[in-house]
Amino acid sequence: MIVSSYLLILGEREAVAWVLREGRMAFPPTSRSEVGKLKVGDELFILTTRGCWHNPTRDRTRVIGTAKVLSDVVAYEEPVTIAGRDFTRGCEIKVEQLTPYLTGVELVPLVPQLETFPDKRAGAWSIRLRRPLLEITEADARLLRDALSTMSGEPADVLPGYLANIRPVAPQTRR
Secondary structure, eight states: OOOOOEEEEEOOHHHHHHHHHTTTEEEOOOHHHHHHHOOOOOOOEEOTTTTTTTOOTOOOOOOEEEEEEOHHHEEEEEEEETTTEEEEEEEEEEEEEEEEETTTSGGGGGGGGGGTTTEEEEEETTGGSSSSSEEEEEHHHHHHHHHTTTTOOOHHHHHHHHHHHHOOOOOOOOO
């Protein structure tokens, strides 16, 4: 069986908490070919965007851990709502390594070395992160694995820091 590697792109802190707490990934109802290709055994590099933590001037796009896909992507009987958005399908995952809260492998310095981002111009590569999954090459996966190995730990040891610090997004009020 050929294993593929993907960036699992999370752009909302509540989604990070849900994924880590539930051991599942949920996908929006929009049709995405990469979601349909995901299979048991695939490797996921959990990536948080710089807007994920609601402070893009402080935060950076980072790979915070890895996970393995444990089940096929299936439709949910009832949508899952996370931070006001509905997700209609998903799969089981097992988080295998995780960096401490608000740390991780910063992506921007690695872009020149990553084959997955052929357009290296400032800002041009980041458009590829506007999706839930992005397939990456084996060379890119190896580079990310090596970078994570020095800063990640056992999920059971690190997860409480995420869950204690991630607060729900306050509902917006109309004026």
